Amino acid sequence: MTTAPELHLPFRPRAARRVALVLGVLTVVGTIAIMVLVPQMPGVTFTLADHVGLVLLAASILWLLWRQGAVRALPDRSGLTVRNFILTRTVEWAEIVAVHFGDGSPWVQLDLSEGDTLAVMAIQRADGARAVAESRRLATLVALHEPRT
Known part of the structure; x- marks a missing residue:
């Protein structure tokens, strides 16, 4: 089966990735500012444990933001690999x-043959018209890979 190469490009959210990037930068800048400025305040003692705790908190926030920014769906000849916030799952086109x-769904939902539903967080309502176009592209891929009888 021959399909246009652009149909098989990865699906990735735009707004969520931008927000994650901005919040990541703010987290790093804010952490550095707190570590530099707070210990200079009169009557404030900032111990090594405080520094370590702050770094661990910032690292946790950055990890969560990275996971949100890494959401994607990768189509290939055999199926779709969906990497959501926590889990990654590969499903065959069939x-x-x-x-x-x-209208009320924040992201695309796939109905699967076993009766389960799989969210595809890579196509998010926050991306507006682009998300609608991407959901149509995914539906086109599914239709192109339907088993022929």
């Missing part, structure tokens, strides 16, 4: 029964 992007 397993995907339908693609839904309802």
Whole structure:
């Protein structure tokens, strides 16, 4: 089966990645500012444990932001690998029964043949018209890979 190469490009959210990047920069700048400025305040003692705790907190926040920014869906010939915030799952094209992007849904939902539903956080409502176009592209890929009888 021959399909246009642009159909198989990765799906990635734009708004969520931008927000994660901005918040990541603010977290680093804020952490540095606290570590430099707070110990200089009169009557404030900032111990090594305080520094370590602050760095661990910032690292935790950065990890969460990285996970949000790393959300994606990668189509290939055999199926779709969906990397959401916590879990990554690969489904074959034949397993995907339908693609839904309802009015109230924050991201695309895939109905799977086993009766399960899989969220595709890579296509998010926050991306507006682009998200609608990406959901259509995903639906086109699913239709192109339907088993022929």
